[in-house]
Amino acid sequence: MKTRESFVPVYFQLAEDLKEKILAGELKPGDALPSETQLGEQYRISKMTVRNGLRLLAQEGLIKSFRGKGNFVAHPNLSELILKLSDPGLESSRSYDAKLLAINVISAEDGVALRLQIKPGSKLIRFRRLLLMDKEPVAVENRYLTYQRGQPLVEQEIKYADFPEAVAKHTGIITEGNQVTISAVSLNQADSELLETSSGIPALKIEQLVYGRKNTPLGLSIMICHGEKYHLIASTRSFFS
Amino acid sequence: MKTRESFVPVYFQLAEDLKEKILAGELKPGDALPSETQLGEQYRISKMTVRNGLRLLAQEGLIKSFRGKGNFVAHPNLSELILKLSDPGLESSRSYDAKLLAINVISAEDGVALRLQIKPGSKLIRFRRLLLMDKEPVAVENRYLTYQRGQPLVEQEIKYADFPEAVAKHTGIITEGNQVTISAVSLNQADSELLETSSGIPALKIEQLVYGRKNTPLGLSIMICHGEKYHLIASTRSFFS
DNA sequence: CAGTGGTCTAGACCACAAA
DNA sequence: TTGTGGTCTAGACCACTGG
Missing domain, CATH: 1.10.10.10 (Winged helix-like DNA-binding domain superfamily/Winged helix DNA-binding domain)
Structure with a gap:
């Protein structure tokens, strides 16, 4: 040819x-x-x-x-999909924003400690963020970070806390992996107030565990997303990079 | 070296x-x-x-x-994940099964017709399946297929209806793409009975659109998954094939 | 212009599978 | 043993970037 x-x-x-x-x-x-x-x-x-x-x-x-x-x-495998997390809803016509609610140092509760493989009660940095689409609140995010002595993780996170893309870029070097769990829950009272809706409404719970080298958990992000306003889209991989 | x-x-x-x-x-x-x-x-x-x-x-x-x-x-992109759909919950210790509830020929309702890009009222084949984990019902699936004259799609689907992997393999040749939408909903009355729980409970709704060549929609699968018993797991891509 | 990545060749040898 | 894919070479030319 x-x-x-x-x-x-x-x-x-x-x-x-x-x-x-x-x-x-x-x-x-x-x-x-x-x-x-x-x-x-x-x-x-x-x-x-x-x-x-x-x-x-x-x-x-x-x-x-x-x-x-x-x-x-090959026997085609349709069950392996690519999920793009950063872009909520994919509708690029919508404006997307995030509002930082709080940064605290807290003691790790049992559930979080277990996932981060640390002792319960250990010090953690917690970010609380509210994600907005078209100025409407669609999700609450709790982000927990282990304190890594000497690593600029924390400072960078704080500096870019309202720019998730930037966070990813700047902390990314040391991160090697990422595991996400998606489930459905009911909105509790506190979250429903933040999302300006009533409690009990169905919501997506997106747990994201970020690993560093040697599979050390570095951080945990738990997002509670308004079920009707926020949804995830995934598709089969294809073409270019 | x-x-x-x-x-x-x-x-x-x-x-x-x-x-x-x-x-x-x-x-x-x-x-x-x-x-x-x-x-x-x-x-x-x-x-x-x-x-x-x-x-x-x-x-x-x-x-x-x-x-x-x-x-x-590269600036690492943690937001692109690989979602494996077929394996519910990933806990391989659990047994996984599916029960075929019904196969009917129905007229497409508006929502389904829109997604499959056909006229409302067109004939569709519908499968209703119940997915079981550890013999407990965890999800209801409605699968809609366009009737493709002369293509063995339907017959294969029926033959292997209770073996989703087999379905994928045998219909796969003509399928080129796949788009999945994940959202949170409340269980309705009918589904909650099938899942042996009460209605109003939060549930994952997984919509899967399968495309053939030239982006023709071939089928639509809508799964309603028990929020507590079923969750999705995704992770960053890595290594081998 | 020089330097870079992208494509391509016509060989070679290796590890592996099947007969 | 023969045939297969997997690795590797030492060149070549191209298209593109930047000074």
Whole structure:
């Protein structure tokens, strides 16, 4: 093939060709692709270029490679989704803001201590924030941070407390992982007042545990989100970065 | 470096080295990495091998490449998570089962028709399933499928209706995308009876839209999940495939 | 212009799988 | 053993960025 008239890379053309065959059903899940050497001969391109193209398909989850056996069309896995947390509701038409309610030093209660793997009663920094969409309160966030001596975590957090993106950027270097749990709860009295609604209303509870190196918990964020005004959107991964 | 005594690929060692430097803070977000040719000289490996290693870091979101400029340590994005849907609760110690309640042909109501981009009143196949954990009902699922003439979608769905994994595998070829919306609602009367609890209890509502080629909606799944017994877990992407 | 990342080649050897 | 994917090389040219 190697259509040099176009400016798309050859490996990309190969990938598109195969993708087309897979999506059209010409190649079904479980089927073997032609071997890399065969593809190289068919398309008159080198093996490395073939592999470059196949890598694209593998990244999209369309094929799987098995050493010594071949490349095979994958059984699509629709259950793995990408969740984007930062952007509440995704409706970019809406304005988004956050209001810092308080910063205190508190003693860790049992539940929080357990999750952060510290002793109950240990000192923690707590942020309370109110998240607003279109100037309406939609969520309350409690963020707990372990005090890390000598690490600029705390100062940065305070400085950028009302800019969650900035927080992520500045504390991010040391963070290695992140686990989020999503559940449904009823609004309690205090939170319902902050959210300017009545208690008992259903709400999303989003717990976010941030880990540093060696799986040390660094912080915990618990968000209580108004069920009707705030929702999460996730979708299958695809394309570019 | 090129330690040939070990069995780890050279490019992998390079990636680990750089990763270490980044995680240790030696290289900070925004910093430029040595150029690919420089790295090749430092490690006495060829440029392609260097690029192979850098690709790993790029996939993990640790670095970003800019043509003509260089490779740079990325500002970590903790807001992009991977959500695994199929596995309810993740506690693998629990047994998981599904019970098919009914399969009917129905006329699409407005809300469903809108999401599936069809005319209200069009014929749809509806599955109602009850999801069980430890033999306790935790969620009700309503699945709506457009009737696709000549495509074995329906038959496969029926055949494997109680094996969601199988459904995914067999219908998967034609599906290209997937969008999930998560919100919090109150249990209505009918659902609360199925879930053997009282109405008004908070519940997770998980809407899943499956698209085929050319962004044609193929099906819609609406799950109502018992708030206390069912929760979702997501985490940052990492490692292998 | 020089330097960078992006693509591509035509070989080579390795580890692994299946017959 | 043969064939497969996985790694690696030492070059080459391109497109882009910035001074």
